[in-house]
Amino acid sequence: MSERNDPKTLHRRTFLRTAGAVAGTVALGFPAVLRAQAPTVKIGVIHGVTGPLAEPGQACRLGAQMAAEAINAAGGIKSLGGAKLELLLGDTQSKPDVARTEAERLINAGAQLLQGPFSSGDAAAMVPVVQQRRVPFLIDIAAADPITANVAKAVREGQQKVQYVYRNFPTGTMFGQLAVRYFNAIFEEAGVSPKRVVLMYANDLFGQSQSRGFQAAHKAAKPGWDIVEVIPWPEPPSDLSTEVSRAKAARPDIIAPITRPASAQLLLPELAKQRVDIMGVVGPGSPGLYEAGQIAVLKEHLEYVMDSVPWPNFKNPRTRAVADEYAKRSGGKTFDTNSGYSYDGMLVIADALERAKSTDPDVVVDAIKKTRFTGHLMVSAGPVVFNEIGDNPNASTALIQILGQKPVVVWPKEAAQQKAVFPRPKR
Amino acid sequence: MRWAAVIAIAVLLALPAVLGSYAITVFIFIFFYAFLGQAWNIIGGYAGQLSVGHAAFVGLGAYTSAMLSIHAGLTPWIGMLVGGVVSAALGALIGYLGFRFGLRGFYFVLLTVAFAEIFRIIALNTDWVGGAQGLYITFTGDPRQFQFQDNRVYYYVSLGLMLLATGVVAWIERHRFGAYLVAIREDENACEALGVDTFRYKMLAIVVSAFLTGIGGTFYAFYLFSLQPNSVFGIPLSVEIVIRPIVGGSGTILGPILGSFILSPLAELSRTYFSQGGWTGMHLIVYGALLIGVVLFLPQGAYPALRRLLLRVRG
Numbered sequence: 001m002s003e004r005n006d007p008k009t010l011h012r013r014t015f016l017r018t019a020g021a022v023a024g025t026v027a028l029g030f031p032a033v034l035r036a037q038a039p040t041v042k043i044g045v046i047h048g049v050t051g052p053l054a055e056p057g058q059a060c061r062l063g064a065q066m067a068a069e070a071i072n073a074a075g076g077i078k079s080l081g082g083a084k085l086e087l088l089l090g091d092t093q094s095k096p097d098v099a100r101t102e103a104e105r106l107i108n109a110g111a112q113l114l115q116g117p118f119s120s121g122d123a124a125a126m127v128p129v130v131q132q133r134r135v136p137f138l139i140d141i142a143a144a145d146p147i148t149a150n151v152a153k154a155v156r157e158g159q160q161k162v163q164y165v166y167r168n169f170p171t172g173t174m175f176g177q178l179a180v181r182y183f184n185a186i187f188e189e190a191g192v193s194p195k196r197v198v199l200m201y202a203n204d205l206f207g208q209s210q211s212r213g214f215q216a217a218h219k220a221a222k223p224g225w226d227i228v229e230v231i232p233w234p235e236p237p238s239d240l241s242t243e244v245s246r247a248k249a250a251r252p253d254i255i256a257p258i259t260r261p262a263s264a265q266l267l268l269p270e271l272a273k274q275r276v277d278i279m280g281v282v283g284p285g286s287p288g289l290y291e292a293g294q295i296a297v298l299k300e301h302l303e304y305v306m307d308s309v310p311w312p313n314f315k316n317p318r319t320r321a322v323a324d325e326y327a328k329r330s331g332g333k334t335f336d337t338n339s340g341y342s343y344d345g346m347l348v349i350a351d352a353l354e355r356a357k358s359t360d361p362d363v364v365v366d367a368i369k370k371t372r373f374t375g376h377l378m379v380s381a382g383p384v385v386f387n388e389i390g391d392n393p394n395a396s397t398a399l400i401q402i403l404g405q406k407p408v409v410v411w412p413k414e415a416a417q418q419k420a421v422f423p424r425p426k427r
Numbered sequence: 428m429r430w431a432a433v434i435a436i437a438v439l440l441a442l443p444a445v446l447g448s449y450a451i452t453v454f455i456f457i458f459f460y461a462f463l464g465q466a467w468n469i470i471g472g473y474a475g476q477l478s479v480g481h482a483a484f485v486g487l488g489a490y491t492s493a494m495l496s497i498h499a500g501l502t503p504w505i506g507m508l509v510g511g512v513v514s515a516a517l518g519a520l521i522g523y524l525g526f527r528f529g530l531r532g533f534y535f536v537l538l539t540v541a542f543a544e545i546f547r548i549i550a551l552n553t554d555w556v557g558g559a560q561g562l563y564i565t566f567t568g569d570p571r572q573f574q575f576q577d578n579r580v581y582y583y584v585s586l587g588l589m590l591l592a593t594g595v596v597a598w599i600e601r602h603r604f605g606a607y608l609v610a611i612r613e614d615e616n617a618c619e620a621l622g623v624d625t626f627r628y629k630m631l632a633i634v635v636s637a638f639l640t641g642i643g644g645t646f647y648a649f650y651l652f653s654l655q656p657n658s659v660f661g662i663p664l665s666v667e668i669v670i671r672p673i674v675g676g677s678g679t680i681l682g683p684i685l686g687s688f689i690l691s692p693l694a695e696l697s698r699t700y701f702s703q704g705g706w707t708g709m710h711l712i713v714y715g716a717l718l719i720g721v722v723l724f725l726p727q728g729a730y731p732a733l734r735r736l737l738l739r740v741r742g
Contacts, residue, residue, distance in 0.1 A: 050708045058707060091698065091710070096651040096658060098698075101452050104578075105699065108449035121561065124653035128566040132576055133448065144653075146563035159567035172560070205559035205657065208551070212558070 039083045041359055043349060044106030046090035046099065046116035053094045056118050056338045060141060061089065062330055063339035064115060066322065067346035077350060079357040085350065092117050096125035103129040111135065112359045115345050118338065120144035127151060130164045134361045136368060139167035140345030141338060148390040166368050166390045168348050169341050170310060170397060176213030179284035179308040180221045182399040182411050190422045194253030194279050196228045200243060201258035202235035210258045214284040236262040244270045255281045264288030268301040279423035283307035290400055290407040292334050302402045304424035311379050311398035312340040313415045319377040344376045348384055379415040439586055443579040451582050457691045458585035459646060464671035464683030465592035466639035471669065472677035473605060474632040475612025480539030481668045483546050484514040484637045486659035488644025490550065493562050493654055503573035507645035514641025515634045522633035526626050547660035561655035564648060573649040581650055588646060592639050596680050608632055674721055676728025685729050693717050
């Protein structure tokens with residue numbers, strides 16, 4: 001196993017493959033020179049592209065593929081003789097057992113690094129595989145804190161020798177902290193001091209962990225506003241009128257919803273219908289509030305709505321070019337959280353390979369640890385770096401607002417495309 | 428027959444010497460799902476009490492041993508048995524409610540599904556067990572923690588589980604208990620009229636079945652390293668458990684094993700060949716079509732068909 005990635009060792013399979021290729025070229029009468037192609041680095045890209053989380057999974061896959069194509073078009077990994085990235089695609093179906101098998105399958109097919117997945121349970125099932133087989137693994141989305149923290153702990157306590165698992169995405173805890181920070185920043189910038197925030201959330205895995213993270217961060221930060229009421233609903237809901245009247249009764253200044261696309265389509269019109277008088281709707285990390293499809297359906301209901309989500313930095317011209325191409329290739333979808341972070345993930349891998357000048361797993365891991373990458377496309381608090389846990393402390397969300405029926409970044413200031421409109425104009 | 432079994436076991440024991448890690452993983456899941464299917468077979472196949480909520484036992488067993496390991500430092504080798512006992516207790520409760528109040532057929536199905544759903548929702552809303560985020564287990568590779576640096580050990584553990592459950596089923600089939608269960612399945616009223624305490628034997632069957640399934644939960648937790656309510660208590664897992672014995676032949680010793688040896692490789696092959704191209708989801712369509720084919724042409728399961736074939740060959 002230790003020799004698996006050592007180019008100097010001649011393996012039976014390599015030998016057979018080379019011998020076969022040579023025999024083939026000789027038989028076909030081509031000059032053998034044509035066969036001397038640049039080497040490739042195989043990267044297993046594993047996302048749940050079917051099953052309940054297929055949509056984000058497919059966005060992730062396309063993002064990673066486009067990044068690899070861009071890297072290859074720019075000459076591949078130069079320090080490895082212009083090696084091209086060859087992607088081996090895997091599908092977890094959002095099932096942990098399939099995720100584990102897929103990781104094994106792609107490593108078996110020669111994957112020297114792994115990237116993925118969206119769902120945290122899938123990522124956790126892949127961790128032992130990469131630790132057993134010594135394959136560097138970059139998590140591009142899965143946000144549950146313990147995934148990387150547990151590996152770091154096992155290494156610290158001497159149960160594992162090397163950490164092969166790294167993550168370039170804000171962790172669950174960071175999501176809540178960033179949301180509270182952005183709430184404060186926006187209130188301060190507008191010179192207002194709302195007091196009463198009502199948190200409403202879809203009671204599923206995502207909604208529950210987001211709302212918990214937000215509440216925990218609020219408790220720790222003790223800002224000048226209170227979460228006066230917390231209202232969950234079963235997802236998908238058939239009607240949210242009772243939930244909204246409960247929220248209204250709490251006399252909120254801000255509604256902080258964590259929705260899904262279906263519940264957002266009920267919640268926002270209901271807030272308007274019941275004439276809930278608020279300064280604004282600010283999601284502490286909520287899907288359903290910014291997608292092109294949602295804007296088309298909800299129209300003016302989404303205008304001025306804000307949300308704290310990982311978001312591409314459109315001030316960067318390269319981001320805009322990638323987003324245009326992404327829209328073309330995805331049938332008009334927005335380049336956003338998932339596609340963006342998967343795109344960045346592949347860039348981070350290429351950067352590490354470039355510096356490692358080798359595909360030896362331990363050398364690659366050393367290079368990953370020393371990462372200080374500034375070519376990323378997502379809004380972040382600084383270059384991509386990895387801390388002792390294996391997470392990127394600079395990975396961040398952005399506060400976006402729907403202005404003129406388009407999502408634009410309004411915070412942090414460096415990435416802001418426009419100033420936030422807050423409190424929202426009275427209707 | 429006995430010789431064939433000995434040879435098959437010897438081959439399975441020797442296989443890891445020649446298999447790569449990926450193939451070993453495929454076999455691990457073949458054995459594991461065959462084990463769960465075999466456990467289900469006792470109550471669902473032999474006794475004919477269709478449970479579509481066996482995920483509840485997997486989940487309860489998994490959560491029990493994971494919680495004991497994380498918070499009390501108890502080794503999963505013991506936690507596994509505790510999880511089995513807790514699941515068996517749940518089995519007894521479900522069985523008592525179902526059998527005492529005479530729920531048969533679809534009503535029993537609904538009861539079992541309802542229990543699995545109740546546990547899913549409880550786990551989803553209880554912070555103490557991780558809520559929706561679930562539990563994450565640290566991979567240490569320490570055998571005392573039921574974790575192994577070498578995938579081959581998991582192979583032998585899952586093979587052992589499958590053989591254990593198959594041994595239990597073989598024992599049941601050869602004893603009066605098995606005959607009672609089959610009689611209950613075929614005609615419960617007649618069976619009762621002949622003086623068999625059907626309640627008692629159905630209870631015994633569900634308790635044994637739940638105990639074994641609960642043990643499987645520990646394997647799930649310490650092989651996949653995280654537990655989410657939706658994946659361990661969800662209906663999809665219950666269906667995974669039921670489908671193998673049905674395809675292989677429920678109420679037969681080899682049915683669940685055969686079903687697992689048919690379905691898992693089918694899923695793998697269709698994924699390997701149809702997932703690399705641009706056809707996202709094609710592998711599921713292929714797998715679904717193959718599954719429909721199996722059910723259409725072998726309605727009683729693969730094992731009875733195979734046996735008929737063998738008998739015909741022998742003359």
